[in-house]
Amino acid sequence: MDSGDTAWVLVSAALVMLMTPGLAFFYGGMVRSRGVLNMLMMSLGSMGVVGVLWVLYGYSTAFGSDLGGLGLLGAPTEFFGMGGLLGTDEVSDTVPTLAFAAFQAMFAILTVALISGAVADRARFGPWLLFGGAWATLVYFPAAHWVFDLSESGGWIATRLAAIDFAGGTAVHINAGAAALALVLVLGRRSGWPREMGKPHNLPFVVLGAGLLWFGWFGFNGGSALAAGHTAAVAFVNTLVATSAAMLGWLLVERLRDGHATTLGAASGIIAGLVAITPACSSVTPLGAIAIGVLSGGVCALAVSLKYRFGYDDSLDVVGVHLVGGVVGTLLVGLFAAPAAPEGVAGLLYGGGLDQLWRQAVGAVAVLVYSFVVSLLIAWVIKATVGFRVGAADEADGIDERQHAETGYHFGDEHALSQRSRLRESVEHELEGNKS
Template sequence: MDSALNSGDTAWILTASALVLLMTPGLAFFYGGMVRGKSVLNMMMMSFGAMGVVGVVWVLWGYPMAFGTDVGGLFGNPFDGFGLGNLLAEDPEATLPSMAFVGFQATFAIITVALISGAIADRARFGSWLVFAGVWVTLVYFPVAHWVWASDGWIFKYGAIDFAGGTVVHINAGVAGLVLAILLGKRKGFAKEPMRPHNLPFVMLGAGLLWFGWFGFNAGSALAANNSASVVWVNTLVATCAAMLAWLLTEKLRDGSATSLGAASGVVAGLVAITPSCSAVSPIGAIVVGVVAGVLCALAVGLKYRFGYDDSLDVVGVHLVGGLTGTVLIGFLATADAPAGVDGLLYGGGASQLVIQVVSALAVVAFSFVMTMIIGFVIRATMGFRVSEEAEVGGIDLAVHGETAYENIAQGSVIKEVRS
C-alpha cells in the first residue's frame, strides 16, 4: 500500500518540536537571570531536571494517559501502549507519523512542569522537585491534556477552544506555582530586602529564545504546514509585540521607567495570552489580546506583595493571569473568519462561547489547585520540600549542587544539604 505520509507536514512538526524543546533551556536562562547569583545554577537545573523526568515519564506512560484509550472522559489508559512500542510501525493511512506527534506533545509536558519552578526559586530541595515533577505531570498534566486535546476529553467535547495550551499549560502551571509558593513559604527577607535579578542579559536572552521557540509551540499546533499555521504565526508575532509595548507603557506610567525586565516579561505575557486564542482571533484581535495581557500581567505581578505569597519569578502574575486572559478573551474576540471558525460576543456569536471558556478555565483552576495541594503536602510531610535556612542564606547552588556560577560568590567551605 502506498504511504499517505505528508513529508512537508512531517518536516514542519519535527522542526516545531525542536523549537518547543529549546524553550525549556530558554526558560532556564530567563528564570536563571531573574534570581540572585547564589542560586542561578539551581534555578536553571530545575528546568533541566524537568526535561529529564518528564521526558522519560512521557514515553513510559504519559502519552497513553494523555491521548490513549479514554477512561470516562478523564484520562487515557496508561497501559494502552506502555512504552510506545505500538507506535513504531508506520501507519500507511496517516499523513503524520504517530511518533512525530508524540515528540511534539512531549515538549509541551516538559515546559509546563519547568514553568512551575519559577514560583519556588531559592528554596526548594532539588530531589523533592524531581519527585514532584514526576508525580504532578502524571496526576495533573496528563489528565488535563486529555480533557482539552483528546477527542474523548470532556472539555474538548464541551467545545472549549485552547489551540496550544492556555488551560493545559499556563493556567495549570500558574495555579500549581501559587500552591507551591504557599506551601513552601516565603524566602528569607521577602519584601524586606532587595532580591533583584542578578543578570538581566540572561533574562533578555531567555525571553528571546522563548519567543523564537514559541512559533513552534503555537504554529506547530496546527499539525500541518498550512494556512492555520500561517495565521497562528502572525497572531503570535503581533500579540507579543503589543504586549511588550503595553507592559512598558504601564511600567513607565507607574514607576517612571521602562525596563529591560519589563520588556522581557511583557514578551512572555503576550506569548502566554495568545497561546489559547491564536487560532480564533484576527490579527487585530491578537493586538487587543496582547495589550490587555500586557497591562493586566504588569499589574498582577504586584499581587504577591498585597496578599503575602512569595511567587518568586511571577509565575502567577504572568502565566496564570495571562492564561486566563487569553482563554476568556476568546469568548469576546473570536471571529469565524479565523481558523477556529467561531464567533465571539463582539462578533455576533452571543455569550455561549464565553461561558464555555470560563467554565473550562475554572475547572482547570480547581483541579490543579486541589491536586497540587495534595501532592505538595505529601512531599513536604515525607521527604521535605524546602532547604535549610543555612543553605538558603549561604547559597543554594553550593549547598545542593556543590558549585557556583561565579567564582566570587560564597568562597570557602561548601554547605552540604543532607537531602537535596
C-alpha cells in the same frame, strides 16, 4: 502521510524543546547569582523526569483510548513504552503518530519547568524532581487529555464543552500557574521577603531567555496546527503581533506607574503576550491578537504586584504571568473569536453572544481548581515525608553550593589568582634584586 507536514511538526517539536533551556536562562537571570545554577537545574531536571515518564505512560494517559467514555483519562498502559507506535501505518492526521507524540512531549516538559520559577531559592532539588514526576502524572497528563485529545471520544473540554484552547492556555499556563500558587503556599516565603527581595543578577540572561522563548513559541503555536498550511500561518502571525503588543502594554503600565520602562518589564511583557495568545491564536484576526496582547501585557504588569498585597511569595511571578495571562487569553477568545479565523467561531464582539465565553470560563476554572487542589496535596505530602524546603542556613549561604556543590561564577577564584600572580611577581622581582 505528508512529508511537509511531518517536517513541520518535527521542527516545531525541536523549537518547543528549545523553550525549556530558554526558560532556564529567563528564570536563571532573575535570581541572585548564588541561585542561578539551581534554576537551570530545575528546568533541566524537568526534561529528564518528564521525558522518561511521557514514553512510559504519559502519552497513553493523555492520548490513549478514553476510560469510561467521560473524557477524563486515557488508558495509561495502552502505548506503554511507545513500541506500538513504530509501525509506518501509525499516522495521526497527516503525520506519524510518533512525531505527534514527540511534539506533545515537549509541552509536558515545559509545563513542569514553568512551575519552578515560583519557588526559586528555597526548594530542595530532589523533592522538586519528585514533585515534577508526581504532578505530571496526576495533573498534567489528565489535563492534556481533557484539552488536547480531539478524537471523537477524547477529552471533555475539547469535545463535550467545545472550549477553544489551540495550544495550551488552560492545559499549560493556567495549569502551571495554579500549581505554582499551591506550591508557594506550602513552602512559604523566602527569608527576608519582601524586605530583602534581591535584584535580578543578569538581565542579559533574562533577555536571552525571553528571545529563545519567543522563537520557540512559533513552533509551540504554529506547530499545534499539525500541518504546514493556512492555520499554522495564522497562528504564526498572531503569535508575533500579540507578543509585540503585550510588550508595549507592559512597558506603558510601567512608565505610568513607576516612571520608567525597564528591560525586565520588556522581557516579562513578551512572556505575558505569548501566554495569552496561546489559546486564541487560531480563532482571532491579527487585530484581535493585538487587542489580546495589549490587554494581557497591561493586566499582567498589574497582577505581578498582587503577591505583595496577599502575602504569597511567588519568586519569579509565575502566578502573575502564567496563571493570569492564561486566564485572560482563554476568556478573551469568547470576546474576540472571529468567524474568518480558522476556528470559524464568533465571539461576543462578532455577534456570537455569550455562548463561547461561558465555555471558555468553565474550561479555565475547571483546570485551575483541579490543578490547585491536587498540587497542594502533592506538595504537602512531600513536605510532610521527605521535606521540600532547604534549611535557613542553606538559603542564606546560597542554594547552588548546598544543593549542587557548584557556583555559577567564580569571582573569588579570579581574585585569588590575581593575588597569587602579584605575589609571584613580587618574589621574582626580589630574587632578581638579590642576584644583582
